Amino acid sequence: MGEEWFRHVFLRHCGPARPQVRLLDSHSSHEVVELLHLAWKENIHLVALLPHTTQELQPLDKVVFGPFYKTYSRACAEFMSARTAHIVNKATWPKLN
Numbered sequence: 001m002g003e004e005w006f007r008h009v010f011l012r013h014c015g016p017a018r019p020q021v022r023l024l025d026s027h028s029s030h031e032v033v034e035l036l037h038l039a040w041k042e043n044i045h046l047v048a049l050l051p052h053t054t055q056e057l058q059p060l061d062k063v064v065f066g067p068f069y070k071t072y073s074r075a076c077a078e079f080m081s082a083r084t085a086h087i088v089n090k091a092t093w094p095k096l097n
Contacts, residue, residue, distance in 0.1 A: 001029045002027070002029035002030045002031075002032050002035050003032045003034040003035040003038065005029075006035050006038060006039070007038060010022070011038075011042060014044070018042070018043040018044070019043045019044065019045055020043070020044045020045070021044070021045045021046075021047060022039070022044055022045070022046050022047070023047050023049060024046055024047065024048045024049065025048075025049055025054045026048060026049060026050065026051040026054075030046075030048065072096075075096040075097060076088045076096065078097075079092070079095065079096055079097075
């Protein structure tokens with residue numbers, strides 16, 4: 001899957017200038033020999049980040065999405081604990097505070 005994306009999406013849009021550097025997270029789809037060979041052949045240097053480091057390097061995850069997720073999770077938990085029949089879906093989502 002990672003090699004297909006690299007070949008059919010990344011290489012089509014990365015432009016002709018070489019060498020290039022591509023940062024990768026530690027997802028297992030990036031650990032494919034074919035992807036590594038293709039990157040080497042295309043003169044693209046791959047830099048794999050250590051696990052659990054990408055969230056520290058993405059400001060929106062820390063400043064926007066992280067706090068939103070925590071607040072949303074807390075609101076869902078409070079809503080569902082009010083009654084055992086409460087679930088969060090399209091109909092009940094607007095009732096979250």
